[in-house]
Amino acid sequence: MAHQALPFAITLDILKRRLPAHLQEPKIGIVCGSGLSTLASALRDVVEVPYSELEGFGTSTVQGHKSSLAFGLLGPGNGIPVVAMLGRFHPYEGHKLSTVVYPIRVLARLGVRNLIITNAAGSLNPKLPVGTIVAIQDHVAIPNMAGPLNPLLGPSLGPEYPRFLPLSNAHSIKLRRLAFLAAHKLGLADDALAEGVYAWVSGPTYETPAEGRFLRAAGADVVGMSTIPEVLAAREEGLEVIVLSLVTNFVVIPDKYRSIKEEVKAELAGKPIEQPPQQVVSHQEVLNVGKQKADVMKDLVAKIIEMIPTD
Ligand SMILES: O=P(O)(O)O[C@H]1O[C@H](CO)[C@@H](O)[C@H]1O
Numbered sequence: 001m002a003h004q005a006l007p008f009a010i011t012l013d014i015l016k017r018r019l020p021a022h023l024q025e026p027k028i029g030i031v032c033g034s035g036l037s038t039l040a041s042a043l044r045d046v047v048e049v050p051y052s053e054l055e056g057f058g059t060s061t062v063q064g065h066k067s068s069l070a071f072g073l074l075g076p077g078n079g080i081p082v083v084a085m086l087g088r089f090h091p092y093e094g095h096k097l098s099t100v101v102y103p104i105r106v107l108a109r110l111g112v113r114n115l116i117i118t119n120a121a122g123s124l125n126p127k128l129p130v131g132t133i134v135a136i137q138d139h140v141a142i143p144n145m146a147g148p149l150n151p152l153l154g155p156s157l158g159p160e161y162p163r164f165l166p167l168s169n170a171h172s173i174k175l176r177r178l179a180f181l182a183a184h185k186l187g188l189a190d191d192a193l194a195e196g197v198y199a200w201v202s203g204p205t206y207e208t209p210a211e212g213r214f215l216r217a218a219g220a221d222v223v224g225m226s227t228i229p230e231v232l233a234a235r236e237e238g239l240e241v242i243v244l245s246l247v248t249n250f251v252v253i254p255d256k257y258r259s260i261k262e263e264v265k266a267e268l269a270g271k272p273i274e275q276p277p278q279q280v281v282s283h284q285e286v287l288n289v290g291k292q293k294a295d296v297m298k299d300l301v302a303k304i305i306e307m308i309p310t311d
Contacts, residue, residue: 006098010055011106015069018049023071026083028305029104029112029239031230033119033246034283035064035290037086042302043072044079051087056106058099060087064120064287069103075306082305083107090226091143092204097151101233105157108237114175114308115234116301120286121222121245122207124215125196128222128247131293133300134196135179136171136243140220141200141228149202151229152236161236170235175242175304182303192296196221198245200228206281212251223251242304246297248289252279 016024023045032039040046051057051067060067065087073079085103089095107115121134128134143149156163176195183193199215201207203225207215215223222245234241258276266273 006102006105007055008106008109011057012109014054015049015110018053019047019071023047023073023081025111026071026081026107027111027113027310028080028082028308029107029115030082030084030301031088031115031117031227032065032084032086033088033226033290034062034248035120035287036118036246036294036297037064037066038294039118039298039301040070040072040084040086042298043070043074043082043084046070046072048086056099056102058089058093058095060089061093062087062090063283064290074302080305080308080310083110083112088226088230090203091149091229092202092225097149097153097229100229101151104230104233105237108234108239112239114240115230115242116175116304117227117230117241117243118297118301119224119227119243119245120248120290121198121224122249122251122281123222123247124199124212124251124253125221128194128196130247130249130289132191132247133193133293133297134198134222134245134247135176135193136198136245137176137195138171139198139200139228139231139243140215140218142215143200143202144228151233157236165232165236167232167235170231170241172240172242175240175308178304178307179242179244179300182300182307186299186303188296188300193300196245198227198243199223201225207251209253209257212253215251216253222247244297244300246290246293248286249281252281
């Protein structure tokens with residue numbers, strides 16, 4: 001889909017007809033990661049619009065991702081209008097990058113100015129155990145660096161869009177400050193919300209131990225297969241962005257490789273070495289942790305939203 005062909009007018013018109021007036025101009029957006037669609041249960045007056053009704057949207061095919069936009073209100077009083085993406089698109093599903101980021105561009109056109117992106121991620125850092133939420137301070141986009149997988153490739157959307165987007169300020173300090181203040185207000189333990197660097201890989205394979213070691217050496221703390229295309233499009237649209245990664249598993253990086261050569265030699269010498277079980281990651285494990293921690297993530301996201309100044 002070339003930029004010029006993006007059907008914004010049609011999508012926005014459908015939404016306008018589907019939504020009551022008080023939900024038509026959300027100022028804050030949420031992207032729900034794997035197993036985290038229940039974040040939308042913090043909203044009231046909810047209207048869900050399935051992606052299948054929305055021109056330009058794909059369908060999320062990944063277990064743990066719904067395929068709809070949820071519009072609703074959050075917080076005291078009249079509430080703040082919010083839109084949540086229940087389900088995202090990953091390039092590994094076969095979606096074009098322009099489709100992956102299309103919902104973000106639609107959110108921007110609805111009036112969203114602050115975007116809270118969540119995801120499930122594997123930990124590369126022993127100090128970030130399963131269950132930790134990580135406020136992402138920076139990222140390494142391996143597919144951008146290694147090949148043409150940047151969603152901003154191609155003709156510019158218009159003269160108001162910068163051709164060369166700076167990313168040294170990609171992850172909003174303002175929103176990260178609010179996240180830590182929100183965690184404090186909620187009484188979360190100090191280690192419940194940490195800081196770290198996200199590595200974006202294309203997936204859908206999980207990392208080999210050597211790849212995990214490589215990413216760790218490159219300065220990454222967590223790794224996942226999403227989010228960064230959304231961050232880039234959101235920044236190009238001028239949004240403030242915070243990424244919250246839920247650590248759902250450790251990337252398997254043994255201190256040293258098991259030597260099969262030594263094991264066979266020991267076996268032949270009549271002194272078999274005990275063979276440790278081989279560890280592997282599974283999406284089910286990822287979803288289970290998402291389910292266990294969904295409430296903490298929901299409370300944190302809701303508190304951050306309540307603290308974002310309304311203008
Ligand atoms: O990043 P989200 O969409 O939360 O999902 C993460 O979980 C899936 C792998 O288990 C991958 O899609 C990875 O990116």
